[in-house]
Amino acid sequence: MKINKDNMSDTKPKITDPSRILTVANMISLLRAFLALPIIYTLQYPQWRLWTFVLILIGVASDLLDGYFARRAHEVTHFGKWMDPIADFICLITVMFYLVLNDIFPMWFFVFYLFRYVTIAVLAVYIINHSGFIISANWYGKWASGITALTTVLYIFPLPFLDWLRILSLLTASLLLLISWCIYIKSIIKKEMAS
Numbered sequence: 001m002k003i004n005k006d007n008m009s010d011t012k013p014k015i016t017d018p019s020r021i022l023t024v025a026n027m028i029s030l031l032r033a034f035l036a037l038p039i040i041y042t043l044q045y046p047q048w049r050l051w052t053f054v055l056i057l058i059g060v061a062s063d064l065l066d067g068y069f070a071r072r073a074h075e076v077t078h079f080g081k082w083m084d085p086i087a088d089f090i091c092l093i094t095v096m097f098y099l100v101l102n103d104i105f106p107m108w109f110f111v112f113y114l115f116r117y118v119t120i121a122v123l124a125v126y127i128i129n130h131s132g133f134i135i136s137a138n139w140y141g142k143w144a145s146g147i148t149a150l151t152t153v154l155y156i157f158p159l160p161f162l163d164w165l166r167i168l169s170l171l172t173a174s175l176l177l178l179i180s181w182c183i184y185i186k187s188i189i190k191k192e193m194a195s
Helices: 024-034 036-043 046-072 078-101 107-131 139-156 160-194
Strands: none
Touching: 024 036, 024 046, 024 078, 036 046, 036 078, 046 078, 046 139, 078 107, 078 139, 107 160, 139 160
């Protein structure tokens, strides 16, 4: 039995408008990157924790909405595929850095997260300049990003009865970050050897 691949649905969004930058989805991603500043501002005042929580919810919602709007409006762009994970990174790393400076978040995780991202980014820039290949996000990386955000929230709002969840999410995020890092490195090496 022959399978017609043309009729199969592809789970990866197709670049439908590669050159556009100013799209609703891209603006949502850019706003998420800058959301770290008001989050950090509210973290300085314990009585503003509700606002901190609301801003975090806005960040999570924006991460869901940017992809939805890009696909719905057929405005999936190269810039958007790069901006979405960069916005996640900027927001998370900035908030983590503030928490590390205030001895609220583990320094080793912050350093690992930063090192992983920088190595992937440097290699991605090299490979796109060398062969034009754009690295796509993998599901381990997406889950790692989500669980890292959850871990950060659990450190911002420490509840004694959820200490186990904070530790579990930190270890799970570390494992997923490591797996996705290996997958990215493997795909870069594979692409480099093929070219």
